[in-house]
Amino acid sequence: MVFKVLAPELSADLSVERFKREILFAAQLQHPHIVPVLSAGDMNGVPYYTMPFVEGESLRERLNRQHVLPLDDALHILREVADALAHAHLHGVVHRDIKPDNILLSAGHALVTDFGLAKALFESRSGSVADTLTRPGTTLGTAAYMAPEQVNGEEDADHRADLYSFGCLAYELLSGAPPFGYVPVNWILMAHTREAPPPLASKCPEIPRRLADLVMRCLEKTPERRPRTARQLLGELDAILQHRRTGRSTVVRRRWWLVASAGLVVAAGISWYVAGSASETVDPDLIAVLPFRVSGADPLLHSLREGMVDLVSAKFTGSARVVDARSIFVAWHRAGGTDTSDVDEHTAMQIARHFRAAQLLLGTVSGAGRTVTLTGALRDVRRGSTRQATVQGPQDSVPVLVDRLVAQLLALHAGEDARNLASLGDKSIATLREYIQAQALSRRGRFEDAVPHYRAAIAGDSSFALAGMGLGLTVGWLDAGDWNEGWRVAWRGRDKLSAGDRAVLEAWVGTSYPRWPAKSRLRQLAERAVEIAPHRAEAWYALGDNLYHFGALQGLDDAPLRSLNAFSRAFASDSSYGYAAEHLPDLYLRLGDSANARRAAEHLLALDSTSRYGTFGLWFAGTVFRDARRHARAMAALERIISTSVSTDIAQSALVTGVGYEDAEYLLARLVTGGATEDERSRARHWLFQLASARGRLSLAARVFDGAMVLRGPAIFAGL
Structure with missing residues (x-):
């Protein structure tokens, strides 16, 4: 009750x-x-x-x-x-x-x-x-x-x-x-x-x-x-x-009857499926898995032609889902697929669109002696791009191979770099699914939601270094909790990382963790990371973040420009990588490029309008460009929640650009009195002290300083 x-x-x-x-x-x-x-x-x-x-x-x-x-x-x-x-x-x-x-x-x-x-x-x-x-x-x-x-x-x-x-x-x-x-x-x-x-x-x-x-x-x-x-x-x-339930099947029956009566069953069957039944809107998390092509004489392999649809489909749960296998078989057969012939790729794409699937999985099964090779290619229905995964092993280990293949496909579907597939190959699907969900949430700025998924992935594999790195960065962005929780895991599993991932890890924690090096040394390690892995957004982000926060303290007069260049390289490598995108509006504005500052803020909104990135982007666009309606929407959203992360983002932006001090002080003052934990309240005092000092409001700074010293002691000076 x-x-x-x-x-x-x-x-x-x-x-x-x-x-x-x-x-x-x-x-x-x-x-x-x-x-x-x-x-x-x-x-x-x-x-x-x-x-x-x-x-x-x-x-x-x-x-x-x-x-x-x-x-x-x-x-x-x-x-x-x-x-x-x-x-x-x-x-x-x-x-x-x-x-x-x-x-x-x-x-x-x-x-x-x-x-x-x-x-x-x-x-x-x-x-x-x-x-x-x-x-x-x-x-x-x-x-x-x-x-x-x-x-x-x-x-x-x-x-x-x-x-x-x-x-x-x-x-x-x-x-x-x-x-x-x-x-x-x-x-x-x-x-x-x-x-x-x-x-x-x-x-x-x-x-x-x-x-x-x-x-x-x-x-x-x-x-x-x-x-x-x-x-x-x-x-x-x-x-x-009722129309949604019956309308489509009525159209299917009518068209199929017309095709059969014309005596053009196979050829017209393909055209029936291609013409008019595809939907322009697709579900980004839905995958259409078609029967695999088979090469090799072993009858066991040929039993996997349609069997792979069931085997693979059973492994996809959670955010990535597959079209019902029976529906796929009906569509595939009607479009001309048989035990010995496949539909062409154009028809396969149309079948995926018919079911509103944003991804099409085409696969092959090949055998040589007692070895079987499974290959899966994920084709993006909207863009036409393809990402591929391959596993190989003994014929009697097909279930294990299917697990490994699906694990890699899940990672690719979530946007994971293909170069990381080798280090992910030994993870269970359950563990990998938690990691992928955490990565997807974190990239969109939903850090609070991402943390439990990172922890679940680490619970599944205590040496999961990539999950540890993700947790370390995410907790750092939240500016709350034990920053070392994730870094300890990452350091423990560092020997399993690729050279590029190892370099990125060292750009954040140094080479002698848990002893932390000077910021200038971390910058050098970040510069080394972008040389080893120039394709990695994470490497460029590590360099840009170091320059953004600590470049001036290192005596680098051109730190803002160098930071902008690094973040831009990260953004060019991966336009959905929100970590780097969030700093771009501030930097463009600081360097006098208001047009690109506006575009960068709009991009944050497009990433996820209700996430931390989206809320900050909305506030930035409304405040800096005097859009009263957007500013009101952002502040209304912030009135509904007490968010440490967005409030500190706004405080950092105000310090960098000189715009939005009043909003930052108001939000931080709410945190000082209404934060959920003592750590949140003390961090709010820390930022409020910086803002008051920067504006010359010495009386307020002194009051905040006294309170912060009680809560945090000398830690209040961190980052000043």
Whole structure:
């Protein structure tokens, strides 16, 4: 059971008896997609209500992780929410606060919670509608999802307000953001009453037009122009779902019948599959695995032709997924694939597109004597580029070889350098999968999410040096925790690293770890790393980072220019390598190149708009280039979280560019008082001291210095 107590600001001026009556009125709702209210009461005058415990997560938590949901998942959730609303409205209960936070996901189903709470708060409070709307935290709904009639405080707002909120919810699930984005509350409230949201069809051209139109009808300002009831809304969603389930198979049957009747089964079968059925949008994590080509006389090898599809597919789990093997076989056979003949590469690519797979896996099985060689080539459906992995061993070790091949393919799929495949070959798939997930998260600036995956990879192999290096860098970027946790692992497994990886490791920790060398010595080791591995973004980043932070202390007058060159080389080697990309806006601006500074900030946003990189890029673009809307969005995002990493990024940027001091001081001051740990609070004081000193605010610097000395002692001088 969940016991919910109203916060003091919510229960002020509230009639407890009326609150209990309204809550218990909503308790009549019994439906598979509604979390029921069990009881309501008060304890020493503080109202409470109880609900059953639901195992799972909220839709908000899933959106924070995933940002945009797959279309089928979004439709499934929306259909069940609409079903819940239809039932509640039939019984005279309007929710008034439909939003991702009030939708729970459990065992594959959506459940709406807190039915009747918003109305109970309103009906049981003394004061006017305007008072209720303007009281902090006690509006009749949540700003991003409020219907215009709720914003205007209309007392006759009815069930159609829920349909508007449903439209806001659907818009966010399908596009990644609410209709009016993440802007200050007052602007959102005004937009709900006056502005038309951008058409969903233009933002998400890949979704069915009928669905986009339905969502926009829900968002009509006038209630009469929305769907009449939630039951009507549910019916339209069911029709869309039914069309998705049957429309494609109907087209397939019709085309296949036409092909057969023309007597051109094989040739036209290929053209049927190629023509018209491919989707322009693809899932970046979906792989289409086609039957492998086989060379060699051994019958055992030929049994692997289609068998490899099942063997390989079973190993792909987690972020990388494969198209259902049975669906692949049907498509492949219809397009002309047989036991003895393969489809051409163009047709194979069309099959992948048909299933919306961004990657196509083509493979070969070859035998010579008692040795078998497995080769897998991952072809990017959009760009046409190919990355290849090969394993070899005895014929009786095929299952082990498949594990090794899939491990390498997983690494390639995640963007790992092909030169690292040899050092990854002895890892279990489970261990490698954790490492790959950590790398993907870290590259996008999701450092907090990456850390547990690095630790899981190290738990699977305590000498996993690459995972140790990743953890060391990630914890360093977070500016929290034990920096040596990862470096100890990396150093312990250094002999298993390639020459390039070993050079990069030494560029960070030196050659006598755990004794740390001077920064000038680390710069020399980084310069050596780029000579040994000029293709490695990690090597150029190590050099650039040393010059960015410590070049001036080493007496290098041209450190900013040299740092920019190193980061640019890292970026040229790998444009998705966010570590290097984050420093580019500052450096370009410091060197007077505002055009490239703007482009670099936009690139950070493109990497992942909701990550650390994206939030910093949004703040930089809004602050430096005086884009008030972007600045407001960035600060609104930072108001929702207390982030040490982004706050220190902004502080560093302010020190380098001279822009944004006020924001940096505000965010750091919040950390000083609201940081989760003593370490976070002390680091915030450290940066606040630097900012105050740089601005000549000596009184503030002295106060911060006194507090920092108590917490950190002489460590406050680190990096000054």
